[in-house]
Amino acid sequence: MGFNEKVHAYIAAKYYVYLTEEFGRRGELAFLHATQYYASQRGRRMAQRAIRDGEELTQASYNYYGEWANTDEVKELGCANVISKDENGYMKVTACPWYTQFKEMGLTKAGALYCSDLDSSISRGFNPKLGYQMVQTMHNADCCIQRITSGDIFEGSERGKNPASFKNFEYHCAHIYWSFAEVTQSIFKEEGRKISDKVLEDIAADYGPDYADTLKKYSDTNFNVID
Helix, strand or coil: CCCCHHHHHHHHHHHHHHHHHHHCHHHHHHHHHHHHHHHHHHHHHHHHHHHHCCCCCCHHHHHHCCCCCCCHHHHHHCCCCEEEECCCCCEEEEECHHHHHHHHCCCHHHHHHHHHHHHHHHHHHHCHHHCEEEEECCCCCCCEEEEECCCCCCCCHHHCCCHHHCCCHHHHHHHHHHHHHHHHHHHHHHHHHHHHHHHHHHHHHHHCHHHHHHHHCCCCCCCCCCC
């Protein structure tokens, strides 16, 4: 199995564990801030691709320039995203690999915090005027529900996503590791660096040293910009 959505969630979950163990409420706030920082970078990359291609920063282009699609691994595991539109035009998610991973690790609270602001932060990075809102998450309800205040959350979805915008989950896992490392070390200095080292050690222990070595190769990547 390669890098995939569950590995991505694992990295965030491990940061939550060490941040809250070491710093309590400050660690929780740092985790949420890191989530927002990471997600807004993704949104800004999406916006840069849209502007490059002459598109307006609408919900339709937000949907089109998404950077990932479910991997074959999570499809085989039966936890790929299942998304539908409810009677009020809200997006409903009834299955999700991130939810599955947080639950399997016994970290529902971490998952609820991560998911409470992830997608809205991606949207704000893309265009804050869209007004993306997370109504509820599967961590504390029977499904996730998301909406935007500026129109239809499924606007333009009939054309699907642009495959040229996709980044593989090696990239996405490196991005979340290094963005969380940046925030953690900025706030907590040497103690924060030790937390990032622990997360990397856990990745090597649970997935293999090659996974950790691969993530190290992205240490100088600027995740704010597109290729």
